[in-house]
Amino acid sequence: xxxxxxxxxxxxxxxxxxxxxxxxxxxxxxxxxxxxxxxxxxxxxxxxxxxxxxxxxxxxxxxxxxxxxxxxxxxxxxxxxxxxxxxxxxxxxxxxxxxxxxxxxxxxxxxxxxxxxxxxxxxxxxxxxxxxxxxxxxxxxxxxxxxxxxxxxxxxxxxxxxxxxxxxxxxxxxxxxxxxxxxxxxxxxxxxxxxxxxxxxxxxxxxxxxxxxxxxxxxxxxxxxxxxxxxxxxxxxxxxxxxxxxxxxxxxxxxxxxxxxxxxxxxxxxxxxxxxxxxxxxxxxxxxxxxxxxxxxxxxxxxxxxxxxxxxxxxxxxxxxxxxxxxxxxxxxxxxxxxxxxxxxxxxxxxxxxx
Amino acid sequence: xxxxxxxxxxxxxxxxxxxxxxxxxxxxxxxxxxxxxxxxxxxxxxxxxxxxxxxxxxxxxxxxxxxxxxxxxxxxxxxxxxxxxxxxxxxxxxxxxxxxxxxxxxxxxxxxxxxxxxxxxxxxxxxxxxxxxxxxxxxxxxxxxxxxxxxxxxxxxxxxxxxxxxxxxxxxxxxxxxxxxxxxxxxxxxxxxxxxxxxxxxxxxxxxxxxxxxxxxxxxxxxxxxxxxxxxxxxxxxxxxxxxxxxxxxxxxxxxxxxxxxxxxxxxxxxxxxxxxxxxxxxxxxxxxxxxxx
Numbered sequence: 001x002x003x004x005x006x007x008x009x010x011x012x013x014x015x016x017x018x019x020x021x022x023x024x025x026x027x028x029x030x031x032x033x034x035x036x037x038x039x040x041x042x043x044x045x046x047x048x049x050x051x052x053x054x055x056x057x058x059x060x061x062x063x064x065x066x067x068x069x070x071x072x073x074x075x076x077x078x079x080x081x082x083x084x085x086x087x088x089x090x091x092x093x094x095x096x097x098x099x100x101x102x103x104x105x106x107x108x109x110x111x112x113x114x115x116x117x118x119x120x121x122x123x124x125x126x127x128x129x130x131x132x133x134x135x136x137x138x139x140x141x142x143x144x145x146x147x148x149x150x151x152x153x154x155x156x157x158x159x160x161x162x163x164x165x166x167x168x169x170x171x172x173x174x175x176x177x178x179x180x181x182x183x184x185x186x187x188x189x190x191x192x193x194x195x196x197x198x199x200x201x202x203x204x205x206x207x208x209x210x211x212x213x214x215x216x217x218x219x220x221x222x223x224x225x226x227x228x229x230x231x232x233x234x235x236x237x238x239x240x241x242x243x244x245x246x247x248x249x250x251x252x253x254x255x256x257x258x259x260x261x262x263x264x265x266x267x268x269x270x271x272x273x274x275x276x277x278x279x280x281x282x283x284x285x286x287x288x289x290x291x292x293x294x295x296x297x298x299x300x301x302x303x304x305x306x307x308x309x310x311x312x313x314x315x316x317x318x319x320x321x322x323x324x325x326x327x328x329x330x331x332x333x334x335x336x337x338x339x340x341x342x343x344x345x346x347x348x349x350x351x352x353x354x355x
Numbered sequence: 356x357x358x359x360x361x362x363x364x365x366x367x368x369x370x371x372x373x374x375x376x377x378x379x380x381x382x383x384x385x386x387x388x389x390x391x392x393x394x395x396x397x398x399x400x401x402x403x404x405x406x407x408x409x410x411x412x413x414x415x416x417x418x419x420x421x422x423x424x425x426x427x428x429x430x431x432x433x434x435x436x437x438x439x440x441x442x443x444x445x446x447x448x449x450x451x452x453x454x455x456x457x458x459x460x461x462x463x464x465x466x467x468x469x470x471x472x473x474x475x476x477x478x479x480x481x482x483x484x485x486x487x488x489x490x491x492x493x494x495x496x497x498x499x500x501x502x503x504x505x506x507x508x509x510x511x512x513x514x515x516x517x518x519x520x521x522x523x524x525x526x527x528x529x530x531x532x533x534x535x536x537x538x539x540x541x542x543x544x545x546x547x548x549x550x551x552x553x554x555x556x557x558x559x560x561x562x563x564x565x566x567x568x569x570x571x572x573x574x575x576x577x578x579x580x581x582x583x584x585x586x587x588x589x590x591x592x593x594x595x596x597x598x599x600x601x602x603x604x605x606x607x608x609x610x611x612x613x614x615x616x617x618x619x620x621x622x623x624x625x626x627x628x629x630x631x632x633x634x635x636x637x638x639x640x641x642x643x644x645x646x647x648x649x
Contacts, residue, residue, distance in 0.1 A: 074451070121629050127448070129584070132451075143622050294459055302456040306441055306453060328448050329445075329448070
């Protein structure tokens with residue numbers, strides 16, 4: 001199957017890379033032209049705020065893509081790391097009295113430790129079992145935060161020291177997004193990245209070739225949690241107020257998943273393109289039909305998954321040959337063996353092939 | 356002692372609801388291999404159905420199930436034909452994402468139509484029986500009895516009717532069922548319709564005992580998953596005992612662990628889920644699938 005599609009052309013790819021670099025440079029000088037409230041001008045503080053949110057989405061989508069796209073472990077509760085990072089930062093700032101950078105680092109550490117603990121249980125599960133165990137982790141963590149009142153102030157939420165510096169958050173998140181995407185690009189080219197793909201396509205095969213699959217899965221899971229935890233910490237400080245319901249919101253996971261699938265699951269450019277398109281698309285829907293926006297979002301997810309599961313990048317390039325994603329997206333159920341669910345799932349085999 | 360007995364009674368009552376709520380989820384997963392993440396939203400639709408019928412026609416939820424069950428069966432049939440049928444043969448992730456998207460669409464359509472305000476439904480069957488120190492809520496006893504009746508009927512249907520046999524055949528071996536002339540598409544659609552009907556019925560029955568609001572579904576979906584994973588796919592006794600077990604555990608924890616209240620319910624389900632999945636992924640009861648010949 002040698003389709004020749006637009007993104008397979010090296011010239012187009014170079015142009016894309018050049019345009020991305022140009023966009024980053026333009027974005028980097030954007031805050032210089034910021035105008036105060038009430039003044040005429042295109043670059044307002046709310047535009048900077050929007051871009052900041054978009055950079056956060058890129059960083060989170062790229063980190064979700066590490067587990068969901070590269071490794072094939074589709075995490076339905078990824079926003080839990082965002083929440084833990086946000087609460088870690090909040091607790092370290094208000095209860096311990098640390099400065100913001102130290103507190104955020106603490107929040108990241110908490111996210112990573114939690115990811116190591118939770119991942120070592122949930123990453124033993126396969127396919128839908130993992131996805132739903134993560135969804136349950138997410139819901140359970142929200143309730144734990146609510147119960148742990150002495151530490152987190154429960155449902156009343158906590159207020160962080162206010163710090164309104166839009167350009168600073170803009171730059172920090174821009175740099176973070178660039179670094180995270182660069183890291184996924186680099187990671188994809190390392191042996192570690194290739195191993196992740198191997199786990200996605202044939203975990204038992206990878207295991208039999210002597211790869212310590214559990215170690216790889218937990219490592220990538222922790223990296224992913226660290227990035228999203230950092231975003232959560234930044235978000236908490238920017239928002240200055242956190243409570244369980246605004247931090248642990250299902251929609252955040254949904255946004256990350258849609259952005260990644262829209263762009264192209266398991267590709268480096270996918271989460272970036274997907275986040276940019278989805279962020280502004282959602283903004284458009286938001287401004288015109290506020291009340292319908294979640295209906296549109298859910299409908300978009302259904303339509304995407306049914307008709308263009310490879311996303312924008314995947315549809316425009318044949319690099320799917322290099323990273324086939326077959327176990328996640330294409331292979332017919334009949335061809336999937338029960339190992340796809342769980343090694344020992346005697347009763348959960350969808351086809352009854354064992355009988 | 357009374358407190359323990361009371362907690363046990365409350366747990367069993369809650370478990371009765373879980374048992375009937377989980378049946379549809381378990382059957383859909385067992386028969387067509389689809390994990391329906393919009394399951395809790397179907398419960399919610401059933402509860403809203405009871406509320407709408409009461410607001411407009413003054414109908415008691417005990418009787419409105421007669422309307423809700425067939426209406427939701429038609430809904431389920433259409434959803435299967437339009438949406439679920441497209442994902443049955445595709446990888447699990449596709450089915451998960453599609454039903455996840457569907458759950459968001461349903462809950463937000465309901466929120467848009469009837470606002471997010473929690474609603475309450477009145478039933479003529481209310482109050483308690485006082486049994487010397489412990490009380491037994493009447494509504495929940497009704498739900499428990501209804502759950503047992505539905506399970507018995509479903510069991511007889513699957514075991515003895517021609518259609519029920521087709522459903523079991525389709526779940527055990529799709530290809531062989533096709534070869535002997537079972538119309539798989541139709542069987543799947545009918546199975547889905549029945550499952551959705553039962554689920555909505557559970558929602559209508561629970562409506563007098565709890566607040567009805569658009570986002571009540573997600574925790575129920577998670578519990579349905581926990582109970583099904585615990586008890587085996589499509590297993591009716593499994594749904595009953597799994598539901599009762601989870602109900603009793605939740606109420607016991609909420610009663611005896613101080614300062615946590617009912618929030619701990621979902622946490623305990625989650626812990627239970629992980630323990631069960633790691634230790635015994637095939638579930639505690641056999642279910643619709645034949646046991647592995649060993």
